[in-house]
Amino acid sequence: MTWRRRRYHGRDLSRALSIEDLRQMAMRRVPNFVFEYVEGGAEDEQALKHNREGFSALRLAPRTLVDTSGRHMRTTIFGRESASPLVIAPTGGNGILQARGDLQLAHAAGQAGIPFTLSTVSTVPLEQVAREVTGRHWMQLYVMENRKVAEDIVTRADAAGYEALVFTTDANVFGLREWDRRNYAAPGRPTWRNLLGMLGHPRWTWEVMLRNGIPQFENLKNFLPPGAANAVGGSTILPKLFNTPISWADVQWLRRLWPRKLLIKGVLNVADAERAAAAGCDGIVLTNHGGRQMDHCVSALDMLPEISARMGSQLTLVVDGGFRRGTDVVKALCLGADCVMLGRATLYGLGAGGQAGVTRALEILTGEIDRCLGHMGVNSVAELNPGLVRRV
Numbered sequence: 001m002t003w004r005r006r007r008y009h010g011r012d013l014s015r016a017l018s019i020e021d022l023r024q025m026a027m028r029r030v031p032n033f034v035f036e037y038v039e040g041g042a043e044d045e046q047a048l049k050h051n052r053e054g055f056s057a058l059r060l061a062p063r064t065l066v067d068t069s070g071r072h073m074r075t076t077i078f079g080r081e082s083a084s085p086l087v088i089a090p091t092g093g094n095g096i097l098q099a100r101g102d103l104q105l106a107h108a109a110g111q112a113g114i115p116f117t118l119s120t121v122s123t124v125p126l127e128q129v130a131r132e133v134t135g136r137h138w139m140q141l142y143v144m145e146n147r148k149v150a151e152d153i154v155t156r157a158d159a160a161g162y163e164a165l166v167f168t169t170d171a172n173v174f175g176l177r178e179w180d181r182r183n184y185a186a187p188g189r190p191t192w193r194n195l196l197g198m199l200g201h202p203r204w205t206w207e208v209m210l211r212n213g214i215p216q217f218e219n220l221k222n223f224l225p226p227g228a229a230n231a232v233g234g235s236t237i238l239p240k241l242f243n244t245p246i247s248w249a250d251v252q253w254l255r256r257l258w259p260r261k262l263l264i265k266g267v268l269n270v271a272d273a274e275r276a277a278a279a280g281c282d283g284i285v286l287t288n289h290g291g292r293q294m295d296h297c298v299s300a301l302d303m304l305p306e307i308s309a310r311m312g313s314q315l316t317l318v319v320d321g322g323f324r325r326g327t328d329v330v331k332a333l334c335l336g337a338d339c340v341m342l343g344r345a346t347l348y349g350l351g352a353g354g355q356a357g358v359t360r361a362l363e364i365l366t367g368e369i370d371r372c373l374g375h376m377g378v379n380s381v382a383e384l385n386p387g388l389v390r391r392v
């Protein structure tokens, strides 16, 4: 005898029980080349795979007979209370999953009481997000060859009241996502097969491509040549723009320019963490860019214990890469992370059902964190410590 296990295949978000359920829903709702853009990693996708494997190598070691009926997951990030130790990561081109996807992610984050990070290559202008969405907003920055672009973004984000600037340092040599690239005949131009694939997704085609016009990199419009602001095939258009050396001199420059919290996203080395603190940064994001940049890269989780032991008291430590379960989040907090950024997990929600889908993704994850804290015998995330995990 065998039994059959089937996931729910409909559109009712309340029936999605896991991030994987939302991933499957999103996969059906958007054309293949859009899903590939979100899903894939660089080259052989070893870094991408490794991000998930890291969680399997860690096991949770609970305490028992603890009354956890009063447990909560509130925490403090940059001196302000957050409803949970989660932050939405910056992801570019969100508008190709859902029209005005950045707004939907930001609204869901605001309602969940957590910060939202807007990408430099968003498809909604940074001012509109700040104006229309109540909540904590962080601005991600790519520094391109023309430093005027970065200066423009920083000045506008300051004027719009963004709380933090997140300087991404791991994409100026752009990773080659081969499976994504294969979907395009030329930069920004999907192959005929992929264009035909849009016919199988009329709702997406109407909502994303026709009704509101093809999504554009709205923050960069004044600087990009005509045609280059088109967000379809972003990862085939951006490599050229990003291809410029950046250095610690840029960090010093940004520190002078930006008055509020400054983070470097792309730190995976203790010496770089020390240098970030010395340069006046407030935090770092330990990340390998979701396995989309350098293949065979270590994961944030690999480096977290070492960096936390040395720099945890001086810098806010944000980690990301492969977080799909509440237990993943709890493991990282045990190892010294202050909070976790969500990339694909909330994008799956966005693809599956817009803002309601993102809200569902956050509900699923916070439900899992809550249960995990209860199982671990702790009443708050502040009680998590390295003694509560084992590497197996």
Ligand SMILES: Cc1cc2nc3c(=O)[nH]c(=O)nc-3n(C[C@H](O)[C@H](O)[C@H](O)COP(=O)(O)O)c2cc1C
Pocket (backbone or CB within 6 Å): 037, 038, 039, 051, 089, 090, 091, 092, 119, 120, 121, 140, 168, 265, 287, 288, 289, 290, 291, 292, 320, 321, 322, 323, 341, 342, 343, 344, 345
């Ligand atoms: C579709 C997509 C677009 C991304 N765009 C950006 C971006 O514009 N800026 C940035 O700093 N990181 C970007 N990232 C990386 C994320 O911020 C984050 O580091 C990564 O997604 C975390 O891994 P996860 O997706 O497994 O959670 C992107 C990731 C994805 C999946």
